Amino acid sequence: MTVLVTGASGLVGSEVVARLLSAGHEVVALVHRVENLIGNNGRPLHAPEGRLRLIKGDVTRPDLGLDRPEWTNLAGGVDRIVHCAAITDFGRTEQLYQQVNVAGTQHVIELARERSTPLVHVGTAYVCGERSGTIAASELDLGQRMGNHYEESKLRAETLVRKAGADGLPVAVVRPSIVVGAARTGVVRDFKNIYVVLKLTTQGRVRSVPGHFDAMLDLVPVDHVADVVAQTVDRFTEAEGRTFHAVGGGLSLRDFSDVLAEFPSFHVPRFVVPSAFDPQRLPEGERAYYDKVVQLYESYFRRRITFDRTETERFMPVKPPATGQAFLRRLLEYALRAGYLGASLPGVDQVLAELRNRGN
Ligand SMILES: NC(=O)c1ccc[n+]([C@@H]2O[C@H](COP(=O)([O-])OP(=O)(O)OC[C@H]3O[C@@H](n4cnc5c(N)ncnc54)[C@H](OP(=O)(O)O)[C@@H]3O)[C@@H](O)[C@H]2O)c1
Numbered sequence: 001m002t003v004l005v006t007g008a009s010g011l012v013g014s015e016v017v018a019r020l021l022s023a024g025h026e027v028v029a030l031v032h033r034v035e036n037l038i039g040n041n042g043r044p045l046h047a048p049e050g051r052l053r054l055i056k057g058d059v060t061r062p063d064l065g066l067d068r069p070e071w072t073n074l075a076g077g078v079d080r081i082v083h084c085a086a087i088t089d090f091g092r093t094e095q096l097y098q099q100v101n102v103a104g105t106q107h108v109i110e111l112a113r114e115r116s117t118p119l120v121h122v123g124t125a126y127v128c129g130e131r132s133g134t135i136a137a138s139e140l141d142l143g144q145r146m147g148n149h150y151e152e153s154k155l156r157a158e159t160l161v162r163k164a165g166a167d168g169l170p171v172a173v174v175r176p177s178i179v180v181g182a183a184r185t186g187v188v189r190d191f192k193n194i195y196v197v198l199k200l201t202t203q204g205r206v207r208s209v210p211g212h213f214d215a216m217l218d219l220v221p222v223d224h225v226a227d228v229v230a231q232t233v234d235r236f237t238e239a240e241g242r243t244f245h246a247v248g249g250g251l252s253l254r255d256f257s258d259v260l261a262e263f264p265s266f267h268v269p270r271f272v273v274p275s276a277f278d279p280q281r282l283p284e285g286e287r288a289y290y291d292k293v294v295q296l297y298e299s300y301f302r303r304r305i306t307f308d309r310t311e312t313e314r315f316m317p318v319k320p321p322a323t324g325q326a327f328l329r330r331l332l333e334y335a336l337r338a339g340y341l342g343a344s345l346p347g348v349d350q351v352l353a354e355l356r357n358r359g360n
Contacts (some may be wrong), residue, residue, distance in 0.1 A: 001026065001078055002026040002027070002028060002078065002080075002084070003020050003027055003028070003078060003080045003081070004027075004030060004080070005017050005027070005029050006057075006059060006064075006083050006084055006085035006108060007030070008031055008054075009029070009037055010036055010050065010084055010085070011179060011188075011189060011222060012176065012222060012229070013029075013082075013084040013085070014189075015039065015223065015225070016082055016230060017045060017228045018039050018045055018226070019227065020082075020230060021047055023230065025233075026051045027047070027051065028053050028054075028074065028077070029052070029055070030055055030057045030059075030080060031055070031057075032056070032057065033086065035054065038189060039248075040187060040188065041113075041189070045293050052255035055070070055089070059105075059107055059108060060099045060100055060104055060107075061107070063107070064108070071111070074111065075115055076115055076129060080118050080119075080233050080236060081108060081111065081117055081118070081120065082233060083105060083108045083120065083122060084121065084229075086100060086154070087100045087194075088193070090148060090218075090248060090296040091150075091292075094153075097150055097153035101154060101156075102153050102155050102156045102160070105157035105160055106160055110162065112169055113164070113169055116170065116172070117170075119159070119164070119169060119234045120171075120172050120173075120229060121161040122173075122175075123157065123158045123161075123173050124151065124175055124177075125176060125247050125307045126147065126154070127144040127151060127155045128144060128305065128307075129145055129152075130144060130146070130147055130302075130303060131144045131305065131308075132305055134305075134308050135245075135308060137175065137242075137245045137309075138243060140158060140159065140162065141159060146301070147299040158175075161173060167220045169300055170236070172236065172242055172243075173243040174228050174232055174342065175246065176222035176246045177218035177220045177247040178193065178194050178220065178223065178226075179221075180219045181221065181330070181335075182221050182222060182265060183221035183223055183321035183322075184328065184330075185330065185334065186330035186331040186332075186333060186334030186335070188287040188331070188334065188335075191335065194297070195335065196293060197294060198341065200289050200294065201265060201267065201268075201269040202265075205289050206269060206286055206293075206294055207267065207269060208254060208270045208273050208277070209271055209272065209284075209298075209299025210271075210282070210302070211272070211274065211298075211302060212253065212271070212301070212302055213252065213253050214253070214254065215252065215300070215301050215302055215303055216250035216252055216305055217250065217251055217301075218249075218250045218305075218306075218307060219273060219323055219327070220246055220247050220248045221248070223321075224320055224321055225246040227244070230317075231315065231317070232244065235315075242311060245307040245309045245311070247320075248304075248311065249322075249323050249324065252258055253271050255325055259332065260332075263332060264344060266332075266341070274298075292343070295356065
């Protein structure tokens with residue numbers, strides 16, 4: 001098959017491209033500003049026998065910014081579309097999310113409609129907004145309050161996709177939670193989003209964070225997300241009309257606290273009951289970090305949610321990777337090794353080995 005992947009240079013997109021190539025497909029990668037595809041391991045993607053073609057486009061523009069012949073060729077030349085392109089960082093303007101995440105999705109739907117090409121939309125599990133409890137993959141707009149403009153735009157985008165599906169376009173949706181490093185190694189190409197909060201807290205720049213100890217943060221390894229997307233492409237006939245949560249099992253803030261405390265070089269943030277937290281009382285330096293970063297993520301530290309992944313477990317040929325405390329340790333160990341969270345303090349074995357060496 002030939003598969004078009006939008007957002008192909010992104011964290012998820014590049015891993016999806018890698019899987020599609022190794023499954024023997026041809027890939028047309030829609031790139032925007034970044035024009036090279038780097039895998040999560042930091043290495044450029046290799047395309048055997050010229051099976052990877054890059055085209056430059058912009059999802060915010062009608063016809064993805066392509067000229068008519070290019071658009072027509074693309075519409076007629078692909079068997080599946082995977083839509084990953086989006087603005088994923090927080091704190092951007094509502095208008096930008098609308099242009100890229102909502103209008104961008106509409107333009108991709110239009111491309112798919114030209115030849116009724118099956119469309120796999122990459123959404124987010126957090127379209128659930130500030131609901132609590134167990135979230136079913138089949139649920140979408142229940143009038144929930146959204147946590148931020150990003151979530152709101154992804155809700156609108158998925159609503160468009162579902163509507164196109166109801167009107168006859170073959171669609172499937174994959175909803176990742178918070179995408180982080182690889183399951184086995186913790187390796188991640190981009191330290192973004194949750195990693196920034198981890199950096200500010202573990203460095204002691206932010207010492208108190210409003211949150212409930214039993215709030216759940218759902219971290220999912222990037223390789224699992226890409227596996228679910230690639231399976232959805234490959235087995236689209238089975239996947240059509242379905243929504244898959246590509247999620248971990250969730251970690252409570254208490255789990256976070258306990259694991260962070262195991263690392264001698266880390267400050268462990270104090271999670272303060274939100275009703276008792278007053279940003280005005282923060283020291284000046286900390287207040288600036290709160291306003292610029294922590295505040296954007298704050299609602300995640302209050303949510304008591306779990307994502308139902310029964311549908312994904314039924315669909316996937318293998319069990320999802322474990323994402324408990326041991327996984328969080330791996331993520332942190334990698335971020336330390338990579339220098340993102342500062343240098344780690346030497347462990348006991350290393351100190352004793354050094355003392356022994358000095359004794360010799
Ligand atoms: N990362 C997460 O934690 C997470 C969690 C849940 C869901 N998701 C969803 O998963 C998908 C992929 O996320 P990601 O983490 O891989 O994002 P990412 O690393 O930020 O990559 C986003 C991609 O979208 C492209 N893009 C942005 N604006 C564009 C435009 N106007 N036209 C065409 N392409 C454009 C970017 O290209 P340039 O950089 O060249 O502009 C980049 O390739 C998104 O739909 C996101 O909402 C991500």
